[in-house]
Amino acid sequence: MATQVFKVPDIMIDGFKFGFCPGCDHGVAMRLVAECLDELNLQENTICASAIGCSVCIYDYINVDTIEAPHGRAIAEATGVKRAKPDKFVFTYQGDGDFASIGLAESMHAALRGEKISAICINNTNYGMTGGQLGPTTMVGQVTTTSPTGRNLEYYGYPMKIAEQFALCDGVAFSARVSLDTVPNIRKAKAAIKKAFEYQIKGLGFSFVEILSSCPTNWRMTPQKAHDRVRDEMMKVFVPGVYKDILESKQV
Amino acid sequence: MTTTLNKSEGKVLIKGNYAIANAAVIAGCQCYFGYPITPQSEIGEFMSGKMQELGRAYVSAESELGAINMTIGACSTGVKAMTSSSSCAISLMQEGISYACSDELPVVIVSVMRGGPGLGNIYPSQGDYEQAVIGGGNGDYRIIVLAPGTVQECVDLTYKTFYLAHKYRMPAMLLADGLLGQMMEPCLFGDYPYPEVDNSEWMLTGAKNRHRRVIRSYAPLAEDQCVFLNKLFNKYKVLEENEVMYDEYMVDDADIVVMSFGSMGRNVKSAVKACREKGLKVGAFRPLTLFPFPNRKIEELSHSAKKILVTEINMGQMLRDVRLAVNGRIPVEFLGKPVGSMIDIEDIVKKIESMIEV
Ligand SMILES: Cc1ncc(C[n+]2csc(CCOP(=O)(O)OP(=O)(O)O)c2C)c(N)n1
Numbered sequence: 326m327a328t329q330v331f332k333v334p335d336i337m338i339d340g341f342k343f344g345f346c347p348g349c350d351h352g353v354a355m356r357l358v359a360e361c362l363d364e365l366n367l368q369e370n371t372i373c374a375s376a377i378g379c380s381v382c383i384y385d386y387i388n389v390d391t392i393e394a395p396h397g398r399a400i401a402e403a404t405g406v407k408r409a410k411p412d413k414f415v416f417t418y419q420g421d422g423d424f425a426s427i428g429l430a431e432s433m434h435a436a437l438r439g440e441k442i443s444a445i446c447i448n449n450t451n452y453g454m455t456g457g458q459l460g461p462t463t464m465v466g467q468v469t470t471t472s473p474t475g476r477n478l479e480y481y482g483y484p485m486k487i488a489e490q491f492a493l494c495d496g497v498a499f500s501a502r503v504s505l506d507t508v509p510n511i512r513k514a515k516a517a518i519k520k521a522f523e524y525q526i527k528g529l530g531f532s533f534v535e536i537l538s539s540c541p542t543n544w545r546m547t548p549q550k551a552h553d554r555v556r557d558e559m560m561k562v563f564v565p566g567v568y569k570d571i572l573e574s575k576q577v
Numbered sequence: 578m579t580t581t582l583n584k585s586e587g588k589v590l591i592k593g594n595y596a597i598a599n600a601a602v603i604a605g606c607q608c609y610f611g612y613p614i615t616p617q618s619e620i621g622e623f624m625s626g627k628m629q630e631l632g633r634a635y636v637s638a639e640s641e642l643g644a645i646n647m648t649i650g651a652c653s654t655g656v657k658a659m660t661s662s663s664s665c666a667i668s669l670m671q672e673g674i675s676y677a678c679s680d681e682l683p684v685v686i687v688s689v690m691r692g693g694p695g696l697g698n699i700y701p702s703q704g705d706y707e708q709a710v711i712g713g714g715n716g717d718y719r720i721i722v723l724a725p726g727t728v729q730e731c732v733d734l735t736y737k738t739f740y741l742a743h744k745y746r747m748p749a750m751l752l753a754d755g756l757l758g759q760m761m762e763p764c765l766f767g768d769y770p771y772p773e774v775d776n777s778e779w780m781l782t783g784a785k786n787r788h789r790r791v792i793r794s795y796a797p798l799a800e801d802q803c804v805f806l807n808k809l810f811n812k813y814k815v816l817e818e819n820e821v822m823y824d825e826y827m828v829d830d831a832d833i834v835v836m837s838f839g840s841m842g843r844n845v846k847s848a849v850k851a852c853r854e855k856g857l858k859v860g861a862f863r864p865l866t867l868f869p870f871p872n873r874k875i876e877e878l879s880h881s882a883k884k885i886l887v888t889e890i891n892m893g894q895m896l897r898d899v900r901l902a903v904n905g906r907i908p909v910e911f912l913g914k915p916v917g918s919m920i921d922i923e924d925i926v927k928k929i930e931s932m933i934e935v
Contacts, residue, residue, distance in 0.1 A: 369785035374650065375793075384791045390781040392653045393793035395676050398646040401638075405650025406781070408634035409608050409658065413783055431646070434639035 334359040336368045341386045348548020350505045350538035351379055354447060357511070358418065359387050361519045365526070371414045374403040376428075378420035379453045397428030400435045403442045414525065416443040421535075422452045425487045426461040432491075439496025439530040443521045446487060446533070448502075448563060449540035457543025461485045464562060469543075484562070488535040492568035498530035500569040504537040506555045510565070517567070529571060537563055588765050593728045593757040594619035596764055597687055600735035601659055602627055604769045606685070608634040608658035610647040612666065615699045616755035617689035620661040634658075641666045645673030645684070652682040653792050655780025657739055661687035663755075664705055665696055668713060674748055675714025678809070679794035681779075683742035686720075686750045687735075689758040692916035701756035702916040703839055706894035709752045710867045717806055719813050721749035722867040726824070726842040728762035734865065740771035741820060745812055746779070752867065754890070756840045756918065813869070822865035823874060827853065831860030832883045833929055836875075838864055838895055841888055841919055848925035859929055867895070875902035884932050885909045888920055 336359045343352040362368060371389040375381055377396035384391040394402040399417040407415045417424075424432050424446040432444065451469050452458045458471040462484050466475045476484070488502035499521050503514035514536060521532035537559050539551035546554065567573070584603060591599070598620045601609070609624040621637075628635035634651070638644035644660040651658035662670065667688050677684040690705045692698040709722045721741050723734040735751055742749035781790055796802040826846055828834050837845045842863040852859040862878060864871050879885065884907055887896045893911045900909050912928045914920060 368783075370783040372654070372781045372783060377795075381795060384793065388784065388789050390784050390789050391791045391793070392650060392680070392781060393791070393795060394646060394649075395672055398642065398673070401643045401646035402650035402653070404636065404643075405608065405610065405647035405652070405658065406654055407650075408636060408647070409651035409654045409656045410782070413654075430639045431643050434643065438636070 334363045336363050336388050338386055338388045343386065344382065345379065346542040348539055348541040348551055349379070350536070351447060353505045353511060354445070354536050354538060355383060355386055355418070357515045357518055358445060360515060361522050362387070362389070364519065365522055367414045367522070371416070372406050372410070374399040374406065374415070374417045376417060376419035376423040378423050380418050380420055380423070380447060381454075383418050397423050397426070398431060399423065400428060400442070400444060401431040404435050404440050407440060407442050411441070414522070416445065416522070416525075418445045419447070420453060421446055421448045421462045421487065422460040425485055433494065436491050436494035436531045436533070437496050441525055441528055441530065443525045443532045445518065446535045447538045448487065448535050449538045450559065451540060451543050453540050453543055457540065462487070462563070464558065486563060488533065488568045491533050494531070496530050497533060497569055498524040498571045499532040501533070501567045502535040502537065502563060502565045504555060504560055504565050506537070506552045506560070513565070535563075537565070584766055588763040590761050590763050591728065592619060592759060592761050593731045593753060594689065594759070595623055596728050596731045597661070597735050597751065597753065598623040598627070599766060600732040601685070601739070602631070603766055604736050604739040605657050606633070606659050606739065607656040608648070608651040610636045610638045610644040610651070610658070610660045611662065612638050612641050612644050614663045614666045616691055616758045617661050617663050617687065619758070620687060641669040642673065645670040645686070648684050649673060649677050649680065649682055652677070652684050653680070653781050655776035655782070657683070657685070657743070659685035659687065661689070663689050664691045664693050664702075667705065667708060671713040674712060674720060675716055675718060676794055677748045678714070678718035678720065679716070680792050681746045682748070682792070683746055684748040685738055685742050686748060688750055688752050690752065690754040698916065699755060700917050701754045701840065701890060703754055703841065703890040703894070704916065705752070706838070706867065706889070706891060709750050710870075710898070718809065719868050720747065721745065721816065722752050723749070723865060724752045724839045724867050725757060726839050726863060728757065728760065729764040730865070731757060732764050732766055736769055736771060740774070743774035743776065745816060747812065752839065754840055817869040817872075820866060821869050821871045821874070823871045824863040824865060826861040828860030828862055828878060828882070830858055832858045833886060833932055834860045834862050834878050834882045835886045835888060835925065835929065836862045836895070836899055837888045838867060841890055844919045844922050844925060845888055847922045848929065851922060851926050852929055857929065857933060870898050870902070872902040875899060876904070879903040879906040883907060886912060886928060886932060888912045888925060890914060890916065890919065
């Protein structure tokens with residue numbers, strides 16, 4: 326008897342084709358989100374607040390009710406949805422610019438209020454959709470289209486460590502950073518997303534997963550090189566791990 | 578003010594801001610999101626207690642950006658939801674208002690005007706007529722704007738704002754000013770007088786036993802955006818056909834019609850009465866809907882009257898819309914002041930008399 330070991334998640338839209346650049350991790354991240362929604366049987370009860378950036382088209386791939394928020398406001402709209410319909414499962418899928426720069430106030434206050442929503446944030450160390458400008462996670466020394474000689478501290482200051490910052494908010498139930506650079510890490514990433522979703526279902530508070538992602542086009546790298554950079558450079562500064570888990574009482 | 582629900586049988590003496598908040602509660606507002614700003618903070622203060630007491634949602638938003646987008650999120654699920662603010666902070670909501678228009682969501686916004694530009698001051702003003710009616714968000718859009726002139730109208734038009742927002746599935750604003758927000762008058766609440774609008778065709782509930790729904794404004798194809806905007810503007814046409822409201826007083830035989838909106842209409846009416854006592858043929862006209870604007874009625878008046886006087890607590894904003902409707906047929910004069918209390922009755926009478934003498 327043959328057993329099926331691999332399939333496209335039921336919740337993915339029939340016949341979808343990811344439109345991301347070759348080697349971009351958005352597709353992997355969205356697939357993991359889809360698998361978790363499927364496994365937790367959430368399709369019929371979910372409302373997604375999508376963001377602006379490369380993540381905007383999540384509704385082209387994942388078959389759930391969705392509201393598309395302005396740049397930076399996905400968490401605010403998710404808050405409105407959840408407060409209006411507390412029995413719905415509500416999540417956002419955002420870039421780091423969206424979540425941690427233009428939307429930082431919304432994100433942090435939702436975390437402090439302990440809004441019972443889940444946020445997935447893609448850290449690709451730049452503003453991807455607009456062509457790779459310097460953003461809140463651009464690394465020291467990194468060349469972007471608006472840091473032509475590299476991120477120097479005098480001009481640009483420091484990048485933000487999002488998962489660590491949010492772990493400090495008392496309303497947060499779960500805050501983790503994961504990477505998609507290898508298969509074992511992809512498995513860990515999925516486990517973190519699933520846990521974040523479960524914590525919302527249990528009503529424990531705000532749950533957050535930061536996903537380190539490649540951006541080969543804007544980094545001017547091959548997909549392989551881009552993943553090497555995730556591993557060799559990003560993971561050294563943006564260290565993967567669980568920064569807060571109120572059930573494990575792990576706190577930074 | 579203690580936050581007891583004033584669902585009174587008889588009249589109660591109440592501040593405009595509380596009247597608006599209480600009317601919203603009676604209208605069935607399920608979610609309130611707001612950030613404090615004078616002269617409308619009583620709305621949020623009332624809501625914080627009342628919504629919790631009723632098991633509805635209240636969030637002290639981190640900013641007006643947060644507040645308007647929380648309201649959008651709540652409205653996307655089909656419930657009645659609102660936010661309230663004032664002048665420089667309504668400025669922060671303009672992005673959200675533009676998105677709510679393209680999302681076609683029944684977002685209710687209460688704007689209690691203060692002086693501007695910038696931080697300005699907390700005196701009454703009508704300087705945000707254009708902010709409300711023309712708007713500062715991007716793209717081609719309109720929102721419904723209702724302008725009460727008494728505390729009773731604050732109640733009645735709050736009901737209407739919720740109803741029209743849902744009936745036409747678009748943002749609607751109640752445009753009051755600091756004078757109205759802070760002043761006490763007797764008023765009657767009664768019951769919410771409108772039918773409930775069925776939102777089940779579009780609201781987000783989770784895709785159970787149906788296809789999923791996406792509420793979005795991103796329109797990658799120009800053709801799609803053309804179709805959408807034509808649809809939006811057809812909706813605005815229907816509004817202009819069916820929902821125009823105004824208050825008129827002795828305009829039928831009037832040589833001079835004095836036009837104003839909101840609280841300024843109070844002194845205008847008194848001035849018109851004073852003129853009538855002097856035997857002068859003067860009438861008063863006050864749009865209750867600033868969008869849709871009573872263009873047709875003003876055009877009619879421009880045929881029957883000889884002159885129009887527009888009075889506003891600003892430098893002349895509704896003035897422009899009146900002039901467009903009059904289209905040069907008769908002179909349209911202006912009496913205004915930048916900010917502060919209403920223009921004195923005697924000053925309005927004097928201005929009217931000067932217009933007759935010429
Ligand atoms: C208010 C506003 N400012 C700027 C933009 C332009 N813009 C669109 S996407 C984007 C950057 C998105 O970057 P990020 O959130 O990191 O997501 P990514 O595209 O990298 O996945 C910007 C600046 C916008 N749409 N709205």
